[in-house]
Amino acid sequence: MALMNRVLVKVLPIFPRSFIYLFAQRYIAGETLDDAIRVSHQLNGQGMWVTMDVLGENITRLEEARAAKDACLRVLDAIDKNNVQGNISIKLTQMGLKIDKEACIDHVHEIVERARSYSNFVRIDMEDSSCTDDTIEICLRMREVYDRVGTVIQAYLKRSVDDVKELASKGVNLRICKGIYDEPPEIAYKDRNEIRENFMRLVNIMMDHRVYVAIATHDKVLIDQSYQEISRRQLKKEAYEFQMLLGVAERLRGKIVSDGHHLRVYVPFGQHWYPYSIRRMKENPQLAGYIVQNLFKRMFRRF
Numbered sequence: 001m002a003l004m005n006r007v008l009v010k011v012l013p014i015f016p017r018s019f020i021y022l023f024a025q026r027y028i029a030g031e032t033l034d035d036a037i038r039v040s041h042q043l044n045g046q047g048m049w050v051t052m053d054v055l056g057e058n059i060t061r062l063e064e065a066r067a068a069k070d071a072c073l074r075v076l077d078a079i080d081k082n083n084v085q086g087n088i089s090i091k092l093t094q095m096g097l098k099i100d101k102e103a104c105i106d107h108v109h110e111i112v113e114r115a116r117s118y119s120n121f122v123r124i125d126m127e128d129s130s131c132t133d134d135t136i137e138i139c140l141r142m143r144e145v146y147d148r149v150g151t152v153i154q155a156y157l158k159r160s161v162d163d164v165k166e167l168a169s170k171g172v173n174l175r176i177c178k179g180i181y182d183e184p185p186e187i188a189y190k191d192r193n194e195i196r197e198n199f200m201r202l203v204n205i206m207m208d209h210r211v212y213v214a215i216a217t218h219d220k221v222l223i224d225q226s227y228q229e230i231s232r233r234q235l236k237k238e239a240y241e242f243q244m245l246l247g248v249a250e251r252l253r254g255k256i257v258s259d260g261h262h263l264r265v266y267v268p269f270g271q272h273w274y275p276y277s278i279r280r281m282k283e284n285p286q287l288a289g290y291i292v293q294n295l296f297k298r299m300f301r302r303f
């Protein structure tokens with residue numbers, strides 16, 4: 001069945017978008033900023049913070065990057081205006097990194113300045129390994145302007161221990177995650193346990209340096225190990241937070257909050273929901289099986 005589901009995931013793109021949307025809904029707040037605000041208020045009401053993400057990738061023109069930057073500015077305005085407990089996550093390729101690096105830096109700078117005007121925080125997501133150096137460099141440059149800017153480090157990358165040591169020594173707030181892109185074995189661990197071990201190594205380096213760390217995972221093993229470190233070090237809850245993606249591991253998410261930890265939910269929204277949702281479904285092949293079952297049920301209902 002697991003193999004069957006993995007095969008189904010590969011053929012998901014042949015299904016109509018409107019049908020995929022029915023299942024994508026659990027991973028995205030909706031298509032508009034109002035949707036994101038509504039979902040964020042619901043999560044805030046359950047004691048969770050949010051980080052909002054305007055969906056959109058593979059841009060090819062600078063005008064698209066400019067539009068994405070403007071959308072991020074509107075998010076920061078809306079967070080302030082609607083009293084949302086939350087911040088923003090941005091992607092550098094969406095800001096034009098692969099088209100014109102200097103223009104990308106200008107866009108990020110504008111977002112960081114707007115965040116500063118609201119005393120808010122900007123997280124620069126980490127994309128595939130062709131972006132790692134630029135992401136770290138731009139994060140550090142932005143911190144010269146305003147120090148409430150952080151980035152993300154992926155536990156599957158072999159270089160990450162060195163990166164975290166360097167960034168932690170500079171006090172950079174980091175989100176630690178496993179990593180979602182398909183990287184070659186020369187630069188990335190492929191074994192699940194090796195990735196878990198490296199994840200905890202990175203979390204520990206952050207805690208050793210007493211730098212704020214965002215522990216972004218739905219993996220119960222890693223959450224339990226993080227709990228142990230927090231308790232062994234008697235860390236105050238202001239020193240770290242857990243993070244999860246919208247629509248994933250909701251029961252565990254509620255438990256983390258009721259255990260007294262801070263938890264932030266990643267809230268993606270926007271018209272470009274399709275590639276993001278397909279990526280999430282690929283992480284959860286069971287869902288693909290569910291989609292196909294439902295497709296057949298719907299088809300047979302017609303006869």
Ligand code: FDA
Nearest residue numbers: 125126177178179180216217218219243244245266280284
């Ligand atoms: P793992 O994949 O082993 O999942 C653990 C368990 O969680 C699974 O067994 C399943 O029960 C559940 N689960 C996981 N994914 C699911 C899904 N889609 N649907 C249903 N259940 C699911 N990556 C990156 O490269 N750059 C980045 O900037 C970010 N940013 C980011 C922010 C936040 C807040 C989170 C939580 C994650 C990211 N990621 C990311 C993604 C991350 O790298 C990783 O791919 C996912 O978090 C899945 O890894 P887990 O640690 O959850 O473990």
